[in-house]
Amino acid sequence: DGGITQSPKYLFRKEGQNVTLSCEQNLNHDAMYWYRQDPGQGLRLIYYSQIVNDFQKGDIAEGYSVSREKKESFPLTVTSAQKNPTAFYLCASNRRREKLFFGSGTQLSVL
Amino acid sequence: ELKVEQNPLFLSMQEGKNYTIYCNYSTTSDRLYWYRQDPGKSLESLFVLLSNGAVKQEGRLMASLDTKARLSTLHITAAVHDLSATYFCAVDIKQGGSEKLVFGKGTKLTVNP
Secondary structure, eight states: OEEEEEOOEEEEETEEEEEEEEEOOOSOEEEEEEEEEEEOOEEEEEEEEETTTTEETTTTTTTEEEOBBBBBOOOOEEOTSSOOOEEEEEEEETTTTTTTOOOOOEEEEEE | OOOOEESSSEEEEETTEEEEEEESSSSOOOOOEEEEEESSEEEEEEEOOTTOOEEEEETTEEEETTTTTEEEEEESSSGGGGOEEEEEEEEEEEEETEEEEEEEOEEEEEOOO
């Protein structure tokens, strides 16, 4: 079955540590996105990529980094510069101007 | 800067009643999406509205789009408990040669017996 796989489901970060969230899709979609969701809030765009080896900052990119070396993969690194990383992170993908398909999410917490 | 505003943000209703959720947005767009999210889960696509006057219906939910008013509605008919969830609208915008979706804050719907 085609879909988007995010891992891990739960992740804990120690202070000063960088952590990487994985996102893989086998839908052959060109575009991929990372969103952050805080309790009771909507989704805020962190980074997005329309094609391989290219990506753009979203509305809240500070403290995060991404890469897009393969069409199928769009990992997100939460760096130590992100002082408030506790949130639910959602990866999504789509064909141009079509609906987004979402992964099951990663809950990141700080130890 | 694009703003997408939903109201109400919280909605508690009784089974069997009707209600409407509103989604207003501040810039031109020809494409709007509605998603559903259950607690602790991911988002599920409900509707894609592609043009002015578009109306889509599935079960007890009906969505419409008025691009001139920059308004979309999600109407719930004869609510049942299974509709309890958070509903998001999202607007497709073009920025710097690429497209992205901007989401509203969501409407948390609770349907009581």
